[in-house]
Amino acid sequence: xxxxxxxxxxxxxxxxxxxxxxxxxxxxxxxxxxxxxxxxxxxxxxxxxxxxxxxxxxxxxxxxxxxxxxxxxxxxxxxxxxxxxxxxxxxxxxxxx
Amino acid sequence: xxxxxxxxxxxxxxxxxxxxxxxxxxxxxxxxxxxxxxxxxxxxxxxxxxxxxxxxxxxxxxxxxxxxxxxxxxxxxxxxxxxxxxxxxxxxxxxxxxxxxxxxxxxxxxxxxxxxxxxxxxxxxxxxxxxxxxxxxxxxxxxxxxxxxxxxxxxxxxxxxxxxxxxxxxxxxxxxxxxxxxxxxxxxxxxxxxxxxxxxxxxxxxxxxxxxxxxxxxxxxxxxxxxxxxxxxxxxxxxxxxxxxxxxxxxxxxxxxxxxxxxxxxxxxxxxxxxxxxxxxxxxxxxxxxxxxxxxxxxxxxxxxxxxxxxxxxxxxxxxxxxxxxxxxxxxxxxxxxxxxxxxxxxxxxxxxxxxxxxxxxxxxxxxxxxxxxxxxxxxxxxxxxxxxxxxxxxxxxxxxxxxxxxxxxxxxxxxxxxxxxxxxxxxxxxxxxxxxxxxxxxxxxxxxxxxxxxxxxxxxxxxxxxxxxxxxxxxxxxxxxxxxxxxxxxxxxxxxxxxxxxxxxxxxxxxxxxxxxxxxxxxxxxxxxxxxxxxxxxxxxxxxxxxxxxxxxxxxxxxxxxxxxxxxxxxxxxxxxxxxxxxxxxxxxxxxxxxxxxxxxxxxxxxxxxxxxxxxxxxxxxxxxxxxxxxx
Ligand SMILES: Nc1nc2c(ncn2[C@@H]2O[C@H](COP(=O)(O)OP(=O)(O)O)[C@@H](O)[C@H]2O)c(=O)[nH]1
Ligand SMILES: [Mg+2]
Numbered sequence: 001x002x003x004x005x006x007x008x009x010x011x012x013x014x015x016x017x018x019x020x021x022x023x024x025x026x027x028x029x030x031x032x033x034x035x036x037x038x039x040x041x042x043x044x045x046x047x048x049x050x051x052x053x054x055x056x057x058x059x060x061x062x063x064x065x066x067x068x069x070x071x072x073x074x075x076x077x078x079x080x081x082x083x084x085x086x087x088x089x090x091x092x093x094x095x096x097x
Numbered sequence: 098x099x100x101x102x103x104x105x106x107x108x109x110x111x112x113x114x115x116x117x118x119x120x121x122x123x124x125x126x127x128x129x130x131x132x133x134x135x136x137x138x139x140x141x142x143x144x145x146x147x148x149x150x151x152x153x154x155x156x157x158x159x160x161x162x163x164x165x166x167x168x169x170x171x172x173x174x175x176x177x178x179x180x181x182x183x184x185x186x187x188x189x190x191x192x193x194x195x196x197x198x199x200x201x202x203x204x205x206x207x208x209x210x211x212x213x214x215x216x217x218x219x220x221x222x223x224x225x226x227x228x229x230x231x232x233x234x235x236x237x238x239x240x241x242x243x244x245x246x247x248x249x250x251x252x253x254x255x256x257x258x259x260x261x262x263x264x265x266x267x268x269x270x271x272x273x274x275x276x277x278x279x280x281x282x283x284x285x286x287x288x289x290x291x292x293x294x295x296x297x298x299x300x301x302x303x304x305x306x307x308x309x310x311x312x313x314x315x316x317x318x319x320x321x322x323x324x325x326x327x328x329x330x331x332x333x334x335x336x337x338x339x340x341x342x343x344x345x346x347x348x349x350x351x352x353x354x355x356x357x358x359x360x361x362x363x364x365x366x367x368x369x370x371x372x373x374x375x376x377x378x379x380x381x382x383x384x385x386x387x388x389x390x391x392x393x394x395x396x397x398x399x400x401x402x403x404x405x406x407x408x409x410x411x412x413x414x415x416x417x418x419x420x421x422x423x424x425x426x427x428x429x430x431x432x433x434x435x436x437x438x439x440x441x442x443x444x445x446x447x448x449x450x451x452x453x454x455x456x457x458x459x460x461x462x463x464x465x466x467x468x469x470x471x472x473x474x475x476x477x478x479x480x481x482x483x484x485x486x487x488x489x490x491x492x493x494x495x496x497x498x499x500x501x502x503x504x505x506x507x508x509x510x511x512x513x514x515x516x517x518x519x520x521x522x523x524x525x526x527x528x529x530x531x532x533x534x535x536x537x538x539x540x541x542x543x544x545x546x547x548x549x550x551x552x553x554x555x556x557x558x559x560x561x562x563x564x565x566x567x568x569x570x571x572x573x574x575x576x577x578x579x580x581x582x583x584x585x586x587x588x589x590x591x592x593x594x595x596x597x598x599x600x601x602x603x604x605x606x607x608x609x610x611x612x613x614x615x616x617x618x619x620x621x622x623x624x625x626x627x628x629x630x631x632x633x634x635x636x637x638x639x640x641x642x643x644x645x646x647x648x649x650x651x652x653x654x655x656x657x658x659x660x661x662x663x664x665x666x667x668x669x670x671x672x673x674x675x676x677x678x679x680x681x682x683x684x685x686x687x688x689x690x691x692x693x694x695x696x697x698x699x700x701x702x703x704x705x706x707x708x709x710x711x712x713x714x715x716x717x718x719x720x721x722x723x724x725x726x727x728x729x730x
Contacts, residue, residue, distance in 0.1 A: 029294075035536045037462050041294060046541055048297040049165045051204055055305075061323065062424075065332030069428050070437070070540050072330065077314060078202045079322075079544040081424045086539045 013094065015058070015073070016087035023059045024092035026052060031089040043089055050082075051075040052090050106147070107272050108157040108189065110180055112213065113197035114206050115163030116417065116545035118225040120144075121255035122197055123160040124557050126265070131561075151262075152269040159191065162458075165205055167212050168291050172695075173458035181216065182289065193219040193271050195264070200230040200237055200252070201546065203312060207304045208297075210246060215289040219271045220248045223264050227252040229546070234315045241311035256551050322546045326421070335425050346409045347514060348507050350482070354401035361401070365394040380586070387647040388582030389575070391659075392640035397570050399486075403479045404559055406448050411558045415550035419444075420542055427540055433522045434529025436460050436537055439469040443521070446476035447514075448562075450688045453478075454695055462538035467696060468528050471705055474688055475521035475681065477514050483639040484679050485513055491660040492672045516680050520712065574640065581641050585626070599645060618678065618714060619671040619721035670724035677720035681713035 012027050029052070031043040038046075047053070052075060061079060062072035070083045111119045123131070127146030144160040161177040169175040176185070183190035196213055198206030213220055222242070224230075230237060243250040251267045254260030292300065329335050369390050376382040413419050419441055427437025438460050446453030453473045460466040477485075489506045496505040581604065590598040599605050607629065608622030615625050627641040639659075646662045663672070689702040696702075 036539055037464070037536050038539070043539060044294050045168070045292075045297055046170070046539065048294060048301060049168075049205070049208065050541055050543070051301075053298060053301050062326055062330040063332070064330075064424060064428050065336065066428055070424060072326070072424065072544055076204055078205065081420070081427075081540055081542050081544050083427070083540045086541065 011093070012091040014088040015052075015090035015092050016071075016084035018060050018071075018092070018094070019068075020060050020063055023057065023095045023097070025095060026054055026056045026058060026090055027093050028054060028091040029089055030091055034086060034089050036086065043086060047086075047090060050080045051078065052080065057095070058092065106155040106157050107192040107275070108159065109193045109195050109268060110159045110161055110191035111195050111197055112161055112177060112181060112209070113163060114165055114199065114202075114209065115543065117163070117197045117199040117202075117206060118255045119160055119163065119197045121551065121554055122195075122223065122225060122253065122261060122264075123158060124554055125255045125261045126158055131557075148265075150269045150272070151265050152273075154269065154272060156268060156272070165209060166292075167209075167289060171459055171461040176458075181213070190218075192275055193221065193268070195221045195223055195268070197223045197225050200224045200226050201233055201235065203237075203308060204304055205543070207246075207307060208300050210248070211300045211303060212289070212292065214246070214248065217288055219275050221264070221267050221271055222246065222248055222250045223261075224250060224252045225255055228254045228257065236313050238311040242307065245307045245310055256554075325547055326544070329418070329421055330424060335421070339422055339425055342413075344511065346406070347511055348503070349409070350402050350405045351504075351507050351510065353405050357401040358398055361394075361398045365390055365398070383586065384579070384582055387586075387644050388578050391643040391647045392578030392581065393570055393575050394643075397567070399479070399483045400563060400566055402482050402486075403448065403566055404563060406479055407559055407562045408555065410444060410448060411555050412550045413444075415548065415554060417545040417547045420544050423540075423542065424544065431537060433526040434465075434533075434537065435468060435522075435525050436462075436465045437540055438542065439465070442469055442473060443476050446473040446478060449478050449480065450474045450476070450685075451691045454688065454691050457695070460538065462535075464529075464533040464535050465538050467701065468525050468533050470692060470695065471528060471701070472521035472525050474705070474709060475517045475524065477517045477680070480685065481679050481682060485510060485676065487639055487642075487660055487663070488672050488676055491664040491667075492669060513676060513680055516677075520681070524708075578640055578644065582644055585644055604645070617721075618717035619668070619674040619725070620678075620717075621667070621671070624671075624675060669728055670721050673724050674717045674721035678713045678717040681709050681716055 013024075015024070015026075018024060029044045029047055031041075034043060036043055052058070052073075056075050059074045060071055061074050064070045068084070070081050071087060072079055072081045073087075074080075111123055113119050123144065123146060126148045128148075130148065131144060131146035146158045146160070148156055148158065150156050159180065161180055162173045164174040164177045166174075167178045167181065169178040179185040180188055180191065181194065194213060194216070196206070196210050198210070210220070210222055224237060224239065224242075227237075237252075239250045239252055249267050249271065251263040253264050329338060369386050372382060372385050372390070376385070413422070422444075423437040423440045426440050430437060430439060439457070441459065442453045442456040444453075445456050450473045453476065454470050457466050457469045457473065460469055489509055493506050493509050497503070498505055498508060584604040584607070585599050585602050587602055590596070590601045594601065604626045605622065608626040611625035611628075612620075612622045615628075620628075623642065623645050626645060627638040642663070643659050646659055646666075689706060692702045692705060693699060
């Protein structure tokens with residue numbers, strides 16, 4: 001479904017480590033080691049409900065202040081704001097143009 | 098079905114993601130025939146309306162809080178889940194569900210539709226914002242979508258006349274089908290159970306399949322929104338714009354409301370004059386002029402300011418800017434342990450802490466929510482405006498500063514608001530570091546596309562506000578003012594009294610009794626009297642002062658305005674001390690009540706009352722002492 005001309009660089013990195021304008025495809029969700037007050041498995045479910053799920057192509061649109069946190073990410077045709085801490089549960093492969 | 102008694106009107110519930118246009122659709126269907134059980138701002142409370150369908154059936158509609166899933170994450174979303182599942186007490190299961198979806202943004206909405214389908218109830222999908230979808234070059238095959246989902250799908254444009262006709266027609270058809278088949282049993286076992294991550298991925302795949310079948314969309318949507326956000330979400334420019342916006346908002350509360358307030362004031366004086374001229378002197382005339390007109394009137398006069406404030410909040414809400422404000426402030430508010438989403442409840446609290454505290458329902462985590470609720474009353478609510486305005490008008494000279502851009506009274510007002518905000522942040526910091534510590538709830542929110550707020554929707558929202566405020570003034574405040582007038586008038590002065598009669602009244606006695614406690618912070622007995630009913634409704638304090646000074650005015654008719662009277666009888670330190678007191682103003686009963694209800698605890702309202710009273714006393718004491726030392730008593 002995605003453009004074949006682009007190629008994905010290397011293996012998975014965390015969404016929380018991406019900078020502005022980066023484009024990537026989500027390859028997995030892994031909430032281990034993320035500090036939240038939520039029950040186990042809950043962060044993953046919420047991420048899926050916001051469209052952050054394997055196969056979705058995302059683009060980092062905006063960054064907050066200070067420390068470039070939170071981040072606004074376009075997921076297919078909507079935009080989701082999330083903190084970098086939680087974005088680290090999303091494993092992506094960067095798409096190089 | 099028997100025809101002895103007309104059956105109750107069928108009820109439909111509007112369910113959908115936040116910002117998909119549920120409220121706009123609700124307004125389009127019901128017009129002004131709606132009943133909001135509580136305050137405006139964000140859709141937190143139960144909103145019910147009535148309309149007559151094209152086939153002539155009376156139908157009830159309920160506007161529910163936005164949600165992404167029936168797996169409610171916050172108390173706010175629990176309302177939606179419980180109504181839809183028929184778990185809500187005193188609330189029948191709706192006969193049909195209208196799932197509202199933003200057509201430009203179908204994925205998350207369709208996932209919810211798939212979940213709702215498990216309920217086995219009549220569902221209609223309203224594809225709202227079709228005008229936007231067309232503008233963006235999207236084509237949606239409604240028939241294909243309907244076939245794939247197995248439910249009727251109708252396109253709507255909630256903001257155009259006739260834009261909901263297709264939906265109304267479909268509601269008729271759905272009701273007819275339901276009627277011939279007999280309405281589903283009210284407490285039927287439904288097929289819904291909380292989905293796990295695996296189910297959610299399945300839903301997601303199904304949505305992708307359906308979208309591939311029925312939607313063709315352009316590659317880069319929301320270009321305008323993206324461009325605007327490049328500025329409004331810019332770390333520096335965005336924050337500067339947010340601050341400017343808030344500052345303008347508070348300036349506008351003053352300048353725009355001035356003229357209508359003068360008109361109301363003029364009207365009241367006119368009525369008072371008429372009463373004085375046409376009625377014999379006596380208790381009834383005193384009740385009318387000193388109790389009702391001076392008391393209730395001095396509260397009603399603030400309607401324009403409250404409306405201006407709500408106008409701003411409503412526009413920010415409808416345009417989609419509120420989510421941006423939460424984004425901009427999340428990290429900064431995180432410094433004191435607050436959630437970015439706390440911004441909306443806190444901003445609403447500037448209008449009134451009650452809807453503000455209720456809006457905190459959108460914060461899922463209990464510790465985060467308590468912290469937000471505890472500081473909500475420190476955001477200066479509009480009921481405190483009357484007090485501020487009165488004292489500032491009486492004691493702060495009208496002078497332009499900063500090259501004529503800002504008036505000195507406006508600046509003082511801004512300082513008072515800032516003091517409230519600052520102390521709120523400090524309190525939150527302390528709370529989150531001590532009794533409420535723990536990680537913050539994840540942010541995870543959608544940034545909706547910008548929409549031009551619609552005058553009609555804004556007007557309907559404001560109309561609800563005005564209605565609520567005037568009802569309150571006409572009932573609670575009116576009753577309180579009559580009581581106060583009575584307490585301030587009886588018993589009358591004894592023979593050969595030297596002081597004005599109020600001195601000897603019950604109110605006078607209460608005031609004199611409290612005076613020793615309040616003397617260290619510079620309050621006289623008149624203020625002491627005003628503080629007690631001020632607990633019931635803060636704005637009443639002004640009304641009480643109005644009544645007390647009207648009754649104790651010993652014929653000096655030159656000083657007709659309350660402000661003038663105060664300027665003549667209070668010292669500047671006393672005025673400043675009262676301002677400082679009101680920054681923290683121990684809670685009005687309504688706020689304490691809503692805290693109890695929202696947190697289902699007696700401890701937290703008690704804690705709130707004690708710490709606010711303590712802070713108020715401390716602030717007033719410090720202000721008074723410093724002012725006396727600097728200015729002289
Ligand atoms: N262009 C367009 N805007 C709409 C439509 N329906 C709602 N809106 C706007 O979308 C914004 C959010 O609508 P609202 O009813 O508050 O959404 P809610 O959060 O679901 O209640 C408002 O500014 C509405 O004026 C529509 O059909 N077309
Ligand atoms: Mg709404």
